[in-house]
Each structure stands twice: as C-alpha cells, then as structure tokens.
Amino acid sequence: RHAETAPLPSYDEVLVCSPDTGEEEVELLVRRALSPGSQDQKIYCLLGADKLVYKVSKQLESHFFRLVQSSSISNYRFLIFCNAKAANSYVITAFDAYKVTFPDCSKTEIQTYLKMQLQVPSGTAPVAQAFEEPHQQNVKFVFSERAGMGK
Secondary structure (H helix, E strand, O other): OOOOOOOOOOHHHEEEOOOOOOHHHHHHHHHHHHOOOOOOOOOEEEEOHHHOOHHHHHHHHHHHHHHHHHOOOOOOOEEEEOOOOOOOOHHHHHOHHHOOOOOOOOHHHHHHHHHHHOEOOOOOOOOHHHOOOOOOEOOOOOOOOOOOOOO
16 A cells, blocks of 8 residues: 655666666666665666566566575565556566556546645745746656757
C-alpha cells in the first residue's frame, strides 16, 4: 500500500529507458539498489524497461541476479516498470516470477498525491511562478512541434 506522504523517487533513483540506454547505466542503477547503504529509504526504478535492446536486457538480468546472490541485502527496493502490452520484451520474460500488477488507484488519488509532492515552497522557484496556477508545481511539460526553439 502506498503512503500518501512518501516522497517521489529522486533523480539518482530513476532510469528512464529507451533503445539507446546503455549497459553501464543499467548496471549502475542495479548496483545502487543492491549495494550496502541502499536501504536509506530510496526506491530504485527502471521506467520503460521493455524498451531496452536485447543485449542490455540480458545484462540487466545477469547483473541483477549475480548481485542478489552475492549481496547480504534482503530488503532492497528495486522496481522495473514495463508496458504490459510489450509481450515480446526479454525483461518481462526474465523477471516474470517477480511480476506484480499495479494496484488500483483512482485518477483522483494519483492527481492529489502528485499535486502534494510537486508543490514548490513559496519564494524558492521564480521559474515555477511563470505558470499562474493556484497550486504551483515544480514540474511542467512543454511540447512543441518545432524542436530546439529556445525551450
């Protein structure tokens, strides 16, 4: 079950995967998750791991299971997020025994949690003040049809 006041993972806890994600990046995150000192409430996450190329997926599996066997840490926090529709993903097959379905949360619950987590303390982020909304947030997405136009 989720804790409503638990923080979001920080930048060093998350790796967003793409077909260009390298073996070194994946290995580094796995090592962080399974090394001594990783139990300081951090939750390490691979997002979109189904997008990893086959070679990197094999290395992920190899590093993970090798480190799990050699580590004395039993309560690590390592999440691998995959698209459930990516049935041909090696990662999904390799970690099938650990598969968990995302718990049912309403859209409202998720939005409320994110609004609470992404609020900017007043007076600390002048850039966030450019977006005039009742709840200032420190994350905004700007999309453009024309890439590299000063954004």
